Amino acid sequence: MIVELFILSLVILLAGSIFPLITASFDRRFIRTFSFSCTIVASLLLGMLSLMTLLKGDSVFFILYQPIPGFSLSFVIDRLASFFLFIIAVVSSCVALYFTGYIEHENGSTRRNLLCSCTNLFVLAMVLVVASANTISFFLFWELMAGASFFLVMYEYSQRDTIKAGIFYFVMTQLSSLFILLGIIVLYIISGSFAFLHLSPVSAPLITLAFLALFLGFSIKAGIIPFHKWLPYAHPASPSPVSALMSGVMLKIAVYGIVRFLLDVFTPDLWWGVLILAAGAASAVLGVIYALKEHDVKGMLAYSSIENIGIIFIGVGLFVIFTASSLPLLATISLLGALFHALNHSLFKSLLFLTSGSVVYATGTRDIEHMGGLSRSMPVTSALFFVGALSIAALPPLNGFASELLIFIAFFSSVTVVDPLFKVILFISLALFALTSALSAACFVKAFGSIFLALPRSQESAAAREVPRTMLIGPAILAAACILLGVFALQIFTIVGFAVPLPDMLLVGLLLLGMAVLTYGALYFTASHEVRISETWGCGTLSQKASSEYSGHGFSEPLDIIFSAIYRTRTKNERIFFDQKNCIFKEGRGEIRLLKVFEEYLYRPIAQQSMRLAKEVSRFQNGCLDTYLFYVFITVIALIIFLGWFA
Amino acid sequence: MNFDFVLYLVINTAIILAISPLFVSLIKKVKAWTQGRSGPSVFQTYFTLIKLLKKEVIYSPNSSRIMRVTPLVTLAAILVAALFVPLVFVPEPIGGIGNIILFLYLLALARFFMALAGLDAGSCFGGMGSSREMSISSIIEPTTIIVFAALAFVFKSLNIFDMFFLTAASGSPATPTLILIGISLFIILIVETSRIPVDNPETHLELTMIHEGMILEQSGRNLALMELSSAVKMTVLMALLINLIVPFGIATTLTFAGILIAVIAFMIKCSVLAGVIGLFESSMAKKRFFQLPSLFAMAFFFSTLIIIIEVFS
Numbered sequence: 001m002i003v004e005l006f007i008l009s010l011v012i013l014l015a016g017s018i019f020p021l022i023t024a025s026f027d028r029r030f031i032r033t034f035s036f037s038c039t040i041v042a043s044l045l046l047g048m049l050s051l052m053t054l055l056k057g058d059s060v061f062f063i064l065y066q067p068i069p070g071f072s073l074s075f076v077i078d079r080l081a082s083f084f085l086f087i088i089a090v091v092s093s094c095v096a097l098y099f100t101g102y103i104e105h106e107n108g109s110t111r112r113n114l115l116c117s118c119t120n121l122f123v124l125a126m127v128l129v130v131a132s133a134n135t136i137s138f139f140l141f142w143e144l145m146a147g148a149s150f151f152l153v154m155y156e157y158s159q160r161d162t163i164k165a166g167i168f169y170f171v172m173t174q175l176s177s178l179f180i181l182l183g184i185i186v187l188y189i190i191s192g193s194f195a196f197l198h199l200s201p202v203s204a205p206l207i208t209l210a211f212l213a214l215f216l217g218f219s220i221k222a223g224i225i226p227f228h229k230w231l232p233y234a235h236p237a238s239p240s241p242v243s244a245l246m247s248g249v250m251l252k253i254a255v256y257g258i259v260r261f262l263l264d265v266f267t268p269d270l271w272w273g274v275l276i277l278a279a280g281a282a283s284a285v286l287g288v289i290y291a292l293k294e295h296d297v298k299g300m301l302a303y304s305s306i307e308n309i310g311i312i313f314i315g316v317g318l319f320v321i322f323t324a325s326s327l328p329l330l331a332t333i334s335l336l337g338a339l340f341h342a343l344n345h346s347l348f349k350s351l352l353f354l355t356s357g358s359v360v361y362a363t364g365t366r367d368i369e370h371m372g373g374l375s376r377s378m379p380v381t382s383a384l385f386f387v388g389a390l391s392i393a394a395l396p397p398l399n400g401f402a403s404e405l406l407i408f409i410a411f412f413s414s415v416t417v418v419d420p421l422f423k424v425i426l427f428i429s430l431a432l433f434a435l436t437s438a439l440s441a442a443c444f445v446k447a448f449g450s451i452f453l454a455l456p457r458s459q460e461s462a463a464a465r466e467v468p469r470t471m472l473i474g475p476a477i478l479a480a481a482c483i484l485l486g487v488f489a490l491q492i493f494t495i496v497g498f499a500v501p502l503p504d505m506l507l508v509g510l511l512l513l514g515m516a517v518l519t520y521g522a523l524y525f526t527a528s529h530e531v532r533i534s535e536t537w538g539c540g541t542l543s544q545k546a547s548s549e550y551s552g553h554g555f556s557e558p559l560d561i562i563f564s565a566i567y568r569t570r571t572k573n574e575r576i577f578f579d580q581k582n583c584i585f586k587e588g589r590g591e592i593r594l595l596k597v598f599e600e601y602l603y604r605p606i607a608q609q610s611m612r613l614a615k616e617v618s619r620f621q622n623g624c625l626d627t628y629l630f631y632v633f634i635t636v637i638a639l640i641i642f643l644g645w646f647a
Numbered sequence: 648m649n650f651d652f653v654l655y656l657v658i659n660t661a662i663i664l665a666i667s668p669l670f671v672s673l674i675k676k677v678k679a680w681t682q683g684r685s686g687p688s689v690f691q692t693y694f695t696l697i698k699l700l701k702k703e704v705i706y707s708p709n710s711s712r713i714m715r716v717t718p719l720v721t722l723a724a725i726l727v728a729a730l731f732v733p734l735v736f737v738p739e740p741i742g743g744i745g746n747i748i749l750f751l752y753l754l755a756l757a758r759f760f761m762a763l764a765g766l767d768a769g770s771c772f773g774g775m776g777s778s779r780e781m782s783i784s785s786i787i788e789p790t791t792i793i794v795f796a797a798l799a800f801v802f803k804s805l806n807i808f809d810m811f812f813l814t815a816a817s818g819s820p821a822t823p824t825l826i827l828i829g830i831s832l833f834i835i836l837i838v839e840t841s842r843i844p845v846d847n848p849e850t851h852l853e854l855t856m857i858h859e860g861m862i863l864e865q866s867g868r869n870l871a872l873m874e875l876s877s878a879v880k881m882t883v884l885m886a887l888l889i890n891l892i893v894p895f896g897i898a899t900t901l902t903f904a905g906i907l908i909a910v911i912a913f914m915i916k917c918s919v920l921a922g923v924i925g926l927f928e929s930s931m932a933k934k935r936f937f938q939l940p941s942l943f944a945m946a947f948f949f950s951t952l953i954i955i956i957e958v959f960s
Contacts, residue, residue: 395756
C-alpha cells in the first residue's frame, strides 16, 4: 500500500516535471497550472502516506532498481523519513498553490514552463533524498537536488545579482556535496557497504574523519555560520516561492542528513555534541544579529533562516551530549525539540517568504524602508504575515514557541549532566539561545512595523493593492497550521506516542481567550463607548509625514550600537586634486559600508589561494606539442618503473 | 480540572486586579516623601483608572487594527501570566500552568503587541519607545533566563508552583543561594517594570522615556487597560520575588482563614517591597541608555556566578 502510494507520487511528480518540458515552447497558463497540480496531488499522497507511517511507527523497505549487485536504488520509509516527507508534502503543496497565481505575474513567457518543471524536479529530488536507503543513492539524489535548485535560483539569469548569487550558490553547494562524498567514501572504507549500517562504537580516527566530513557537508548546505554566505545571496535573487521551498524544505534536508547519520550510523562522542551545539549557538546568535541589520526583506528572512537552523542544531547538539552522557529521556526531548522546530520553521518560514513575496509583488521593492502602511491596503496578507511573525518570534501559544520551549526544557533539566565543565558550556549556550529568541522578537517587530504599519514611505507602497485570492490560500493554510501545531502541541505529541513535559497550550490559549473576552465584557459594561478618529500627538508638526516616522533603520539603531563590535564598518575616502601638491581640491568621494567579515577574511582569501593554485597548475598546459609529448614520455617511463618494481 | 484550581484562577485574578494599582501609588508616595513632598493619595491610581474609563478613545487615522487589539491582548496575556505566580494560595499545578519559561514568554507576548502598537500610529515618540523597549528587553533576556535556570536548578523543577511549595514547606529564612538569586530577580524586576535607573515611569515628554513613549498614543479606556496591565505585571514580579525569599503566610490548602491571613501577610510584605523600590529609585539617577548594557552585563555576571557556585558546591 505505502510502496504503491510512494511510487505513484513519484510518477506524478515526474509527469509534472516532464510535461512542461515537452511543451516548453507554448506559453499557456494551463500547462503551468497542470504542472503545479501534479505537485499538489503528489504532495497530498505523500502527506497521507507519511502520516500513516508516522502514526503506525513501522518502516517499509523496497528496492526500486538494481543494476548491479552491491548497488541499488533502494528506499526505506521509516518514522524519521516519513516525518521529513511530511514537511516536504505540506510546504510543497502550499507553495505550489501559491505558485500557480504567482507565476502568471512573473516575466519570462515560456521560461516559466521551465520554472515549473524544475520546481517539480526539485521536490522529487528532495523526496528521493529523504527516502534513500543507502548512501550512494542518497548522494545521487542529493546532487539532483543541488542541480535543480541551482536552476531555480538562476531564473532571473539576466540580472547581475542573480548571476553572482547563482555562482556563489553553485560553488558552495558543490563544496557541500564534495564533503558528503568524502564522508560516504570513508564510511564505505570502514564498513565495506553503502547501507546505513550502525558502526561499532570504537572511536577510530577514520570514524571521526567521516563524521567531520559529513558535518561540514551538511553544515554548508544548512547554512551554518561561517558557511552561510550563500543564503543571503541566493534567497533575494530567486523567486519568492522558490525561496520558500529552499529555506523551508531544502535546509531541513540537510538537517535530516545529519540526524540520519547520527542515529543510524554513528555512536556519537561527547565532543561531537559540543561541536554541533557550538556551531548551532554561533549561527543562531550571529544569524539574528545580521538579520536585524538587513533591510532587504528576503535577505532578512534568509538570515533568520540561518538563526533557526542554528536553533535546530542546538537541539541536535543537546541530543548528542545527552546520548553520550547516557540520559536517554533528555536526549529524546532535545531531539523531538529539534525535529519539531524543523517542522515549525518550515511552516512559518515558507509562510513569511510567500507573504513577503506578495508584498514585493504589490510594491515592486524589496527594501523595507520603502514600504509601510500596507496593513490597510493588504489586510489579509498583513494578517498572515503577522501570524508568521508571532510564530517565529516564539510567542505563545503558537508553534515556534512550542518547539523552542522543548529545547529550553532540555536545557533547564540538564542538572543531571555530571561533568561541571559541560554544565557551564550548557549554561552559556542557554544564555545565547535566550538572547537569540529575544532578538528575533525585536527583528520581527521591526519587520512587521516597517512593512505594514504607519504611513506608506513610498508612492509604490501607497498604491499597493491586495494580491489575488490564489496567492492567499497557500499562505492561509500554512498560517492555520502554525496556529494549530502550537495550540495542540501537547495533544499531537501524545497521539504520536511521546510523553513530553510540555505545558498544555490549549489550556493557555483558552485562558488567553477567556481573559480577553472577560476584559472586553467588563469594558462593555463599565467604560465609555466614544471613539474618535483624529490626529494624535504629532510632535508639533502640522501634518504627519512619512519622512518623520521611525524607520526600520532607526528602530534597530540602539541594537546596532550595542552590538557595534559585530557590525564593523569600513570607511573609504578618495580625493582628487587639481595640482600636484594636493592644495586645490577637485572632487572626492567617501563611503562607509558594513564590513562583510566572513566574505573578506574567509571566503575571499580561500578563493584567491585556489585561483593562485589554478594559475600554477595551468602553467603545465602551455599548448606546445613537444611539452605534451614529454609528459606522455615521463608518464610511460614512470609506469614501467612502477610496474617493474611492484609486479 | 478540579474545583480547587478553578477557585484558584478566580481568587488569584480578583486579588491581583484589586491590589496591584495600590502598589503603583505606594511607590510614588514613597518617592514623594523622600523628595519632601506629600505626594498623591495612595488610591490615586484607582481614581486615574476610573477617570480614564470614562474618557473617549482617540485613534490616529494612520493606525491599524493592531492599535485596537493591543490593549486587550496585553491585559489578557499579563493576566494569564499572573495566574502562573500564586499570590496567596498555591494549588496543585494543572496542565503546565506555572511553567517558568511560559511565564516569561507570556510577558514577551504582551511586549510584542505593545511595541507594534507604538509603531502603529507612525509618530516618532512611539517608534522611539518601541525600539528602545525591544533593545532593552533583548539584552536583559540572557540574564533573566540564567536566573530562571538557577531557580530551576535549585528547586529541581520548572514550575513556579512547585518552587513555592518547597519554599513554603521549608519556611523562612531563605538559603544564601536564594538570597543571591533574589538580588538578580530584583534587578530583573526593575528592568521589566521600566523603573529608574533603566527607565523613568514618571516622565512623559522627555527623550529618556521608554515604556511611556510606547503607550503615548493610547487614550481613554485603552490607556486604562495599558496602565492596569503594567501595574499587574509589576505586582506579579514582586510576588515572585516575595514568595521565593520570604514565603511565610502563604496558604497551601484552601481555607477561608488561611487565605485571609495570606492576603494580609502578602499586603504587608508587598508594601515593604514597594517601599524598598521607592527608596531604591530615589537613591539613583537614571542611567544613560547606552550605559545600560554594562549594568546588565554586571547582573549577568552575578547570576552566572551564582550558578557556577551552585554547580561546583
